[in-house]
Amino acid sequence: MLDKGQTLTCLTSFLSASLLGMLVAAQLCMAGAVNPAENGLTALRLGSVSVDGRPALRLVVETRTPATVKMLLLSAPYRLVIDMRDVAWQVESLPKKGRLDRSPATAFRFGKPEPGIGRLVIEMDSPAAPFRAFALPPNKGGHRFVIDMADNGRTAFQVAAAALRDSKPIQFGGAEVTNDQRAVGAETKMVASAITPPIPKPKQAKQALAVTPVAAVPKPQKRPNRWVVFIDAGHGGKDPGAIGRAGTKEKDITLAAAIELARQLEGSGQIRAVLSRKDDRYLKLRQRIKLARAQNADLFVSLHADSAVSKSARGISVFTLSDTASDEEAAALARKENKADLIGGPDLGVEDPEAANELLRMFQRESMNQSTHFARKILQEIKNMPGGDERGHRFAGFAVLKAPDMPSVLVEMGFLSNREDEANLNRKSYQRKLAGRLTGAILRYLEEFGPEI
Numbered sequence: 001m002l003d004k005g006q007t008l009t010c011l012t013s014f015l016s017a018s019l020l021g022m023l024v025a026a027q028l029c030m031a032g033a034v035n036p037a038e039n040g041l042t043a044l045r046l047g048s049v050s051v052d053g054r055p056a057l058r059l060v061v062e063t064r065t066p067a068t069v070k071m072l073l074l075s076a077p078y079r080l081v082i083d084m085r086d087v088a089w090q091v092e093s094l095p096k097k098g099r100l101d102r103s104p105a106t107a108f109r110f111g112k113p114e115p116g117i118g119r120l121v122i123e124m125d126s127p128a129a130p131f132r133a134f135a136l137p138p139n140k141g142g143h144r145f146v147i148d149m150a151d152n153g154r155t156a157f158q159v160a161a162a163a164l165r166d167s168k169p170i171q172f173g174g175a176e177v178t179n180d181q182r183a184v185g186a187e188t189k190m191v192a193s194a195i196t197p198p199i200p201k202p203k204q205a206k207q208a209l210a211v212t213p214v215a216a217v218p219k220p221q222k223r224p225n226r227w228v229v230f231i232d233a234g235h236g237g238k239d240p241g242a243i244g245r246a247g248t249k250e251k252d253i254t255l256a257a258a259i260e261l262a263r264q265l266e267g268s269g270q271i272r273a274v275l276s277r278k279d280d281r282y283l284k285l286r287q288r289i290k291l292a293r294a295q296n297a298d299l300f301v302s303l304h305a306d307s308a309v310s311k312s313a314r315g316i317s318v319f320t321l322s323d324t325a326s327d328e329e330a331a332a333l334a335r336k337e338n339k340a341d342l343i344g345g346p347d348l349g350v351e352d353p354e355a356a357n358e359l360l361r362m363f364q365r366e367s368m369n370q371s372t373h374f375a376r377k378i379l380q381e382i383k384n385m386p387g388g389d390e391r392g393h394r395f396a397g398f399a400v401l402k403a404p405d406m407p408s409v410l411v412e413m414g415f416l417s418n419r420e421d422e423a424n425l426n427r428k429s430y431q432r433k434l435a436g437r438l439t440g441a442i443l444r445y446l447e448e449f450g451p452e453i
């Protein structure tokens with residue numbers, strides 16, 4: 001009798017007894033004693049889901065007991081590494097490696113790089129990164145965790161890889177319900193139509209890596225050999241933004257500056273510039289982020305012009321995202337800029353579904369670090385502009401900077417409440433000069449920190 005915790009390992013061994021000139025075949029069967037402390041990987045499944053209209057790969061890993069997992073992302077080739085504590089390969093008869101044909105997954109393998117670690121590697125043909133990981137309720141004794149992955153470009157991959165490298169292992173399916181599991185309760189409904197019901201445990205080992213019979217995921221388009229920079233002209237349409245002493249509207253200044261910056265970035269030959277708007281139109285803050293992510297942008301630059309009660313306040317400020325503001329003025333400015341969304345009426349989807357996601361929170365922190373490097377590059381470039389870098393790098397909770405996997409900065413190009421700044425910002429020559437400095441900073445940042453082109 002075999003206990004449940006044991007597996008039957010049978011080896012067929014052909015022994016040649018040359019002395020007797022005859023072949024003796026012997027089948028050796030032994031009960032492979034499984035370490036009771038060791039967990040087992042019992043099934044793998046791949047499927048497709050649609051998240052915000054974009055295709056994503058869903059990986060479901062089934063284990064006998066709840067798994068503790070550390071993920072890593074590596075490149076050349078792109079791969080997701082899933083290290084599981086004390087997990088052995090127990091998928092009946094399925095080899096420990098094989099090909100996969102569900103883009104971006106192309107192959108898998110399982111190994112033991114060190115005692116106590118079971119490593120599942122998924123090879124990929126594009127820089128897909130996990131954006132959500134959660135446990136499903138146990139099913140017939142099997143514990144399952146799910147990893148959803150999508151290709152959001154190489155910068156998003158880099159951000160995720162850096163964040164995962166420094167992350168602690170995730171305990172799936174423990175007694176505690178994580179925020180991710182709660183969040184997914186609602187989200188599952190959203191994707192339910194896009195995925196097939198759970199596939200019953202297959203009888204044939206080769207089907208253990210089942211693919212769901214939904215339409216094939218289109219291969220991501222090949223990237224042009226240029227970085228993608230998203231330039232967000234602040235405000236627009238029914239939201240004029242700040243109004244200058246001479247009547248200048250912030251929305252007009254930001255549009256002129258954005259168009260000039262795009263022209264110069266394109267002129268570098270190394271960058272494809274994408275504008276949030278090319279005319280006078282209203283966009284919600286989240287729409288701006290969505291547009292940038294749809295382009296797999298490597299950088300997000302939001303352009304604004306400030307105003308203050310004090311007429312003497314002037315100069316350029318560079319802002320990045322933070323939970324806590326660097327100073328009360330920055331906090332007040334973020335509150336003011338975030339109000340742009342209220343002008344467009346109530347946003348029914350105002351609760352950010354990504355806010356509860358542990359993985360994205362982790363990526364967001366890494367994005368904030370990288371944004372700080374970018375802000376420093378800008379400050380170096382604007383040193384001898386009017387007001388220079390005196391106002392420095394500051395931070396606050398700007399909603400428009402909340403893309404979790406894309407370094408983002410907001411530049412307040414000057415004060416419309418200051419007569420000189422307002423006149424400068426209206427001047428073509430000044431717009432060209434400022435755009436030139438920002439172009440220099442963007443190129444310098446991307447050359448040092450951006451993905452290779």
Ligand SMILES: [Zn+2]
Nearest residue numbers: 234241304305
């Ligand atoms: Zn503004």
